[in-house]
Amino acid sequence: MKINIITLGCSKNTVDSEKLAGRLTAEGHTVYFDRQKNDCDTVIVNTCGFIGDAKEESINVILEQIAAKRRRHNKTRLVVTGCLVQRYLGELKAEMPEVDEWHGTDYFSLAEPQRSLSTPGHYAYLKIAEGCNRSCSYCAIPLIRGAHRSRPIDDLVAEAKQLVANGVKELIVISQDTTYYGLDLYHRRALGELLNRLATESGAAWIRLHYTYPTSFPIDAIDAIASHPNICNYIDIPLQHINSRILSSMQRGIDREGTLRLIDTFRQKLPDVAIRTTLIVGYPGETQEEFEELKDFVRQARFDRMGCFAYSPEEGTAAYSLPDDVPQQEKERRVSELMAIQEQISLEKNQTRIGQTLRVIVDGHYENYLVGRTQYDSPEVDDEVLIDTQTIKPSSLQAIQPGDFVDVVVTDALENDLMARLA
Numbered sequence: 428m429k430i431n432i433i434t435l436g437c438s439k440n441t442v443d444s445e446k447l448a449g450r451l452t453a454e455g456h457t458v459y460f461d462r463q464k465n466d467c468d469t470v471i472v473n474t475c476g477f478i479g480d481a482k483e484e485s486i487n488v489i490l491e492q493i494a495a496k497r498r499r500h501n502k503t504r505l506v507v508t509g510c511l512v513q514r515y516l517g518e519l520k521a522e523m524p525e526v527d528e529w530h531g532t533d534y535f536s537l538a539e540p541q542r543s544l545s546t547p548g549h550y551a552y553l554k555i556a557e558g559c560n561r562s563c564s565y566c567a568i569p570l571i572r573g574a575h576r577s578r579p580i581d582d583l584v585a586e587a588k589q590l591v592a593n594g595v596k597e598l599i600v601i602s603q604d605t606t607y608y609g610l611d612l613y614h615r616r617a618l619g620e621l622l623n624r625l626a627t628e629s630g631a632a633w634i635r636l637h638y639t640y641p642t643s644f645p646i647d648a649i650d651a652i653a654s655h656p657n658i659c660n661y662i663d664i665p666l667q668h669i670n671s672r673i674l675s676s677m678q679r680g681i682d683r684e685g686t687l688r689l690i691d692t693f694r695q696k697l698p699d700v701a702i703r704t705t706l707i708v709g710y711p712g713e714t715q716e717e718f719e720e721l722k723d724f725v726r727q728a729r730f731d732r733m734g735c736f737a738y739s740p741e742e743g744t745a746a747y748s749l750p751d752d753v754p755q756q757e758k759e760r761r762v763s764e765l766m767a768i769q770e771q772i773s774l775e776k777n778q779t780r781i782g783q784t785l786r787v788i789v790d791g792h793y794e795n796y797l798v799g800r801t802q803y804d805s806p807e808v809d810d811e812v813l814i815d816t817q818t819i820k821p822s823s824l825q826a827i828q829p830g831d832f833v834d835v836v837v838t839d840a841l842e843n844d845l846m847a848r849l850a
């Protein structure tokens with residue numbers, strides 16, 4: 428059959444879809460990852476159920492596919508799976524009888540023998556664990572994905588080697604909580620050990636660390652980044668807030684002082700590190716004073732990359748019983764205000780790069796530019812480097828392919844991009 432997989436949500440879902448595609452391909456099917464494709468025998472929608480906006484997008488895509496199925500006179504089999512189904516199966520089945528099959532997250536396996544990548548062939552996500560043992564008050568992931576289950580180091584190294592053998596240059600290490608890795612399997616935090624082995628055995632040119640958790644952060648993971656030139660000077664660490672009262676209510680297991688000490692440790696051990704974080708505004712009871720404290724924190728911490736979300740009440744979580752007392756319009760205003768501060772910081776940091784020579788991985792070609800990224804930027808969520816093709820000889824330009832590394836000189840800076848020419 429021709430099967431189209433539409434993946435919504437985070438990179439963890441991306442890996443799930445890729446492993447499912449590997450299984451289907453091994454069974455002889457032809458698999459596509461194309462939301463616009465409308466001539467397949469089966470469409471599988473892998474949904475997200477994390478926050479309100481993600482749930483709304485998932486519902487809209489299912490409805491789009493139901494309409495497409497009708498246009499094909501019901502010749503397409505529609506399968507819906509993933510996090511949204513895991514949480515709301517009964518309601519979904521009642522509201523959307525046109526869907527042929529419903530599956531929760533048990534549809535996927537951590538240990539499929541092969542993957543069919545939906546990402547460009549030069550980078551791939553390496554999912555090191557499933558589930559989460561944290562009890563963050565606003566988060567439904569443990570309800571959806573269950574307890575934390577680490578994958579053995581040997582299995583991860585073997586998968587990484589296979590990905591690199593297939594052309595992957597950049598491995599992006601992910602899970603719901605990468606810093607918890609190993610506690611269930613080895614009775615110790617083993618992220619540092621895993622990073623050391625990936626760096627020395629996988630053959631990857633770049634290894635990037637995502638989804639770390641601040642509480643009990645394994646410092647040997649920072650030592651691993653410092654020790655290996657092929658591990659990017661990059662840490663993704665969702666901090667969510669800085670006010671100690673709100674962090675306590677969020678059940679994050681860390682306070683303001685502990686957060687500040689951790690950021691100082693990162694920058695002492697990795698002076699060149701790019702820190703990416705995400706924050707939540709409009710959490711129940713967040714006062715204007717507490718929001719001002721968060722703004723001051725962003726100004727002082729000067730993160731290299733930052734995202735911000737408006738709080739969304741999720742059924743079954745501890746915070747769901749709290750009054751959602753910050754109006755939605757005010758939440759959105761706070762998001763905009765915080766991101767405006769970060770955009771100015773990002774512009775100032777990018778301007779310091781002007782004149783520097785940086786190593787860049789090429790992601791593709793867009794209009795008059797080669798589009799690439801530095802080690803300080805993860806795909807899809809961070810800054811890009813736009814390399815002017817008019818300064819490159821045609822013969823040299825034709826030789827540059829996605830996944831190639833080039834040295835560039837930064838010529839200008841924007842809030843979220845660097846302009847450059849080949850060195």
